[in-house]
Amino acid sequence: MAGLPKLPGFSFNDPTLTKFHLSQTFDIVNGYKQPRTQYMGIGGRELDSNSVKHIHKSDPVRYDPSLTxxxxxxxxxxxFRPHFALYDQKCLTFKAFFKQSVVESPFEFYRVRPVNIIYxxxxxxxSVMEPRVINSGLLQGKIVRRGHIPKYDDGSFWHWKDLQVGKDLAFYGTVYHTVDCDLFxxxxxxxxxxxxxEPEEMPYDPYTYxxxxxxxxxxxxxxxxxxxxRRFLEFDGKVLKFKAAWDDRENEYGELMKFEILYFLADxxxxxxxxxxENSGRDPCAVLLRKTKLPKIYTDTPVTYPAIYLEKSDHEVTEYYQPRDFLVGNTIFVLGRDMLLYDCDKFTRDYYKNALCIEQKPALQLEEKEIPTPPVQVPPHDGLGSLEDSLQNTLTFLTKTPKKDVAKQLINANKFLRYQMIMDAAHPEDTIxxxxxxxxxADGTCTIQEPPIKNSGILGGKYLRSTLLVKPNTDPLNPELYTPGDFYIGAIINVFSQRFIITGADLYVYRxxxxxxSKFSCEVIDNIRNWMFxxxxxxxxxxxxxKDNFESKKDFEETIDERKLTDLEKCLRETVGDVEDDKVKQQKMLQEYEDSIKHTYKVPPHGIVPVQMECPYPVYTGEPKDLTCKEDVEGKYTSYTPKHIDTPEEVTEKYYRGVLQEQQEVCDGRYPIQCTDTPPREKEREERSGPIMTSPEDIPPGSCRIKKKSVRFEDHCTKDRNDLCDLKTEKTHCDCTDYCP
Incomplete structure (x- = not known):
């Protein structure tokens, strides 16, 4: 394919070629570029011009005789290597020194400082470098920074040809004398x-020497x-614990002190x-001896050892304590303190038994005589401040405020028990x-307020600020305070030598x-309940x-009747009903209620106390009301709720109470009364003596432990000032004549 003409459509690519980078023409050696003698083509392939295939056999020009x-x-x-590459990292080193004068020092006049001159x-x-010397006190290191150092003023610089051993070199005003150089x-x-x-000897520095x-x-x-x-891996975390005691009672203010000795097996x-x-009086120091090796003989040190400012090391101590020295009953010395080992823990006993084949002795008993604590002498109250503050200041050195019951204050915040009182006065003007x-x-304090009385000259207002009321004739250091259990109708309260009589209370008191x-006695509860009634x-x-009693009885009877009736009887009862049973049940419940409210004890007789002064006007009380019930109870009560019926005692009491209120002004003399004959229909009343008030009854124990909302009647005895004759001269009786029926 390479011989085909390069025409469109006749060019083909070799699929085996994958690299097309250009080869480098330089090699980097020691940081410098060197030209390559042989060049490669694209992708590292050999060039055709360098191949033997392109040399013709009959070509005399390209014939290489070396092949034959x-x-x-x-x-x-x-x-070729440039100067900077040829001498890279090559330096000439000379050892030299210079002298530095020292002024104002009695120990030295100059110092010899050795340096290294590097060319x-x-x-x-x-560059000039000074080697560092430990604890020299000088800033050593580079003295002259690397650079061309001028030699003369003409601009010439120091050259390596000017350097020589034993020659003085002046660099920036400092003369350095060379004494030696290295082999290179x-x-x-x-x-x-x-x-x-030849190398010279470096002079020594007198002060350094x-x-x-x-x-x-x-x-x-x-x-x-x-x-x-190995010891760390085997014994890490394994500690022998002993209990020791140091008896220092032979010295003044000494005592028997206890310690814990821990021996670490790892080191x-x-x-x-x-x-x-507790209360030992010593500073809370946790450790007497920190973790260290304990020498057996603490004083075994050389005489010349400077123990004032140096601590002992292993070279000065001949022997340390070992585990075999720690035995129960033995005495060891801890830096001059003789400590007796009197006990150890279970791990220590097992270690001595299994590892050292030593059986530890049982624990020793250290008997200490208990010194009886003298009773605390509380100083008497000086009258300044409250008693609580004075007592609190005697407990601690630094004054602190008395602690208060915060929980009690939060629960009873803004809760007060209010009582009405009159003054047990000796003056007539105080009776009103x-x-x-x-x-x-919340805090048990009492506050007394006096309501103002119009046209009486009494302004009223705050009579006593919030304070704690102390009962008379009690210990001044541990006083007994008045509590709600001491407040009842007729009780006499002594407030700073002034007597008050409680005559009334708030309904919240009874609630x-x-x-x-549980906080009140039976008598106090009965007293408040009767007064409220x-x-x-x-x-x-x-x-x-x-209503609750009636409903509970009704429900109980209905459940019993329903259990006995069959389904047919229940249906007939719901439709027809039993009228006769309802009437019988109504009469029965009414009778039970009347029996429950009747008095079961004898009521003392009513009367008037004989007095010294005679009343000029006779008083007629009349006949009490007829107690016979004339109403038709069966026709009146249409429901199961009965009506309250007054007992004979209550009717008599109400009658006399009305007479007392109507005849209040008789003895005052303001409105005379015309005495008339007694109507013939009035019955004769027996003459009775004594005040219109009853003596306290004998209350059996536990009579007040009844359910809520229950009422118990008693004789209504009150020391009311609205008696029949009140001349405002005495507090306990009335001055009047005998009662005239």
Missing amino acids: YGRCKSKPYPP FLEDDSI TREYMASQGIDMG HRQLQVIPKVTKTPPADDKL DTVLVKNVQQ RKFILSYSL YMQENF RQGYLKGDLDDLV
């Missing part, structure tokens, strides 16, 4: 016809044949830890004053007692209780 007779040997010409043949540049420099100079002189004399030569010892890596080091004891006591459930009945605050509770 062989080539003759001739010396090859060296290739680069590549570009005829020179001598051979190169000899090849150029310059003979280097003086310091070298002071350095103690190091003495080395052959280390023991111990494979530390034979010892760590001593402090065992912190009334006070309101507010007890805070709080129901929720927290007399005031009519528990009417809704009574209605709810009666």
Whole structure:
């Protein structure tokens, strides 16, 4: 195909040819380009012009005799190499020194500083380097930067022909004296016809020589044949733990201190830890001896050893403690402290038994005499500040505020128990004053407010700020405070030597007692409940209780009846009903309710206390109401909810209460009463003595532990100022004549 004419359609490509790059004409040798003697074609293929195939046999011009007779040997010409390639990385090195004067120093006057002068043949540049010396205190290294150094002012530079051993060279004002050169420099100079002189001795620096004399030569010892890596892999994390005690009670202020000694098997080091004891008075230092090797004889050191500023090393210590030295019952010395080993852990006992065939002794008992703690002497209160602050300041050196019950404050925030009080006064003008006591459930403080009274001259307002009320005749350092359990109707409260009598309470007080009945006694709960009932605050509770009892009984009876009836009887009962059973059930429930509200104890008689002063006007109370029930109960009650019926005692009490309120102004003398004859229909009443109030009843124990919304009646005894005769002269009785029926 190569012989075909190159016409359109007659050109063919060789599919075996894949490389078409041009061959390089230079080779890079030591960083420099060298021309190639043989050239290759495209893709590295041989050129046709260099092939023997293109030489005709009869061509005398291209006939090569070497093909027949062989080539003759001739010396090859060296290739041309430029100057920068020929002397690349070739330097002439001379050893020299220069003297530097030292002023204001009593130990030296000058210093000899050795340097190396390096001459680069590549570009005829020179550099001066000072070798570094440890702890010389000088900035050593490159002194003269590489470059052409001027020789004279005419512009000439230093050349390698000017360098010689034993010659002074002035570089930038500093004179360097050469003393020697290296072997390459001598051979190169000899090849150029310059003979280097004999090397000179480098002078010594006096100050450096003086310091070298002071350095103690190091003495080395052959280390023991111990494979530390094997010990680390085998014993890492394995520690022998001992309990030790140091008895220092023979010295002043000494004591028996306990420590923990840890022996690390990986590197034979010892760590001593402090065992912190409460209220020991010592600084909380965790470690007595850090992890280090513990010498047996601490004082066995050479006399000339500078122990003031150097620590001991393995060369000064003859022997260290080994595991065989740590036995329970033995005494070891920890840097001058004799410590008794009195116990060890289970791993330590097993290690000594299995590895060393040593049986550790049982633990020793260290008996310490317990010193009785003297009782804390609380200083008396000086009257400044509150008692809580004074007691808190005696507990700690730094003053702190007393701790408060935060949970109690959050739960009982803005919750107060309010009571109405009157003053147990000795002056008549104080009898009309009334006070309101507010007890805070959050912090137990009490606040007393006095409502103002118009046209009385009493302004009212805050009587007592929020404070803790202390009961009289209690320990001043541990006082007993008033609590809600001490507040009830008729209770006498002593507020800073002023007596108050509680006459009323808020309904929230009774609700709080129901929720927290365990905090109050039975008498206090009954007292508040009865007073609330007399005031009519528990009417809704009574209605709810009666309704709940009725509904519960009704549901219970219906469930029992439904269990006994068949399906047919249930259907007939739902359609027809049993009217007679409903009436019987209604009468039964009504009778049970009346029986439940009747008094089961004897009510004390009512009467008036005899007084000294006589009343000029007789008082007639009249006849009490008829207690006979005249209403048709069966026709009135159409539902199962019964109506409350007053008992004879309650009717009598209500009647006398109305008489007292109507006849209040009799003894005042403002409105005289005209006495009339007793109507003939009034019955004679027996004369009774005593005040219109009852004495406290005998309450059986546990009588107040009843369910919520339950009511228990008692004699309604109150020390009310609205008695029949109130002359405002006494606090406990009335001055009037006997009661006139």
